[in-house]
Amino acid sequence: MRGGITISITLILLAVAAVFVGALMKSMFGFGEAIVSMPLLALLPIPLPTTVSLIGLAGLTVALLTVFGGWKHVERPVLILLAVCTLIGIPGGLVLLQLAPAIVITSGLGIFLIAFGCYSFIKKSRSIDRPLLHHRGWVLPFGVASGMLGSAYNFNGVPIVVYGTLRQWTPERFRGTLQAHFLISGVLVVGGHALSGLWTFDALILYTYSLPAILAAAALGVYVNKRIPAKRFEHYLFIMIIVLGFLLLVPRGSS
Incomplete structure (x- = not known):
């Protein structure tokens, strides 16, 4: 169905630029495209459903383009559990999108990520190097949260990034498992959309x-990622x- 947008060349160029920045971020670090692209797209006269479905398709494409290079590093048992738990969480996310104010969810996530990132950065700087999550049962809440946030706001990467960080995955396992998860969850989320x-x-x-911008971003991101020293990756x-x-x-537009 049509979303009622007056599509001009200016709108297309700005939307493509926003998608490119997000795709580049995802191909470099394995996550972040929705959190980067959606605030930029919110500045444009594009309805939220259109933005959500656009970023869902873009994220799935990046995962498809980058997953094969890191497949050998994927933690497969965890990936299977994540896929099942993500599927469980998707219906709840679609309900969340209809009922919960987006500002409440995004603000809560923002505060959590700032606190978690600062804590992790300080812990790493002080050389306190011990995994916090050992049991695979922890996949359940993180996977369900990934499905919910993915179907609602395309933020399926946030819980998995936190989980991988607490498992202290190597850069190769981190990026490989994330992209494989995004490929599976992306198919589920886009199908749900x-x-x-x-x-x-x-x-x-x-x-x-x-x-074309997504393809270029994926190639450039992989190139840059391979040149990030492993010791600096976590920082x-x-x-x-x-x-x-x-x-x-950042406040979002009301579209």
């Missing part, structure tokens, strides 16, 4: 225009978490 009527004709048009990761937390606190 389609079945719930979130897809719009305008979202598909903007996604089509964004495809960059914690900084990214803090920055993304502040981005979640």
Whole structure:
């Protein structure tokens, strides 16, 4: 169905730029495209359902393009559990999107990410190096939360980033498992968007225009990621978490 947007060349260029920045972030670190792109898209006259479905499609595309290079590093038992738990959480997220004010969810997530990122950064700086989560049962709450936040706001990466950080995954396992999870959860989330009527004709048009930018961002992100020293990766990761937390606190448009 049409979303009623007047699609101009200026709108297309700005939307493509927002998608490119988010796709670049995801291909570099394995997450962050929705948190980066959605505030930028909120500045444009694009309805929220169109934005959600556009970023869902873009995120799925990036995961599809980057997952194969890191497949050998994927923690497969955890990935399977995450997929099941994500599927369980998706219906709750669709309900959350309809009932809960977005500002409450995004602000709460922003405050949490800032606190968690600062805590992790300080802990790492003081060389306190001990995993906090050992049992795989912890996958359940993080996976369900991923499904809920993914179907509602495309924030399915936030719980998995926190989980991977607390498991102290290596950079290769972190990025590989995240991208594999995003490929599976992306299919589920995008399917949920389609079945719930979130897809719009305008979202598909903007996604089509964004495809070349997504391809370029994926290639550039992989290139940069391979050149990030492993010892510095966690520091960059914690900084990214803090920055993304502040981005979640940025007021969004009312569209």
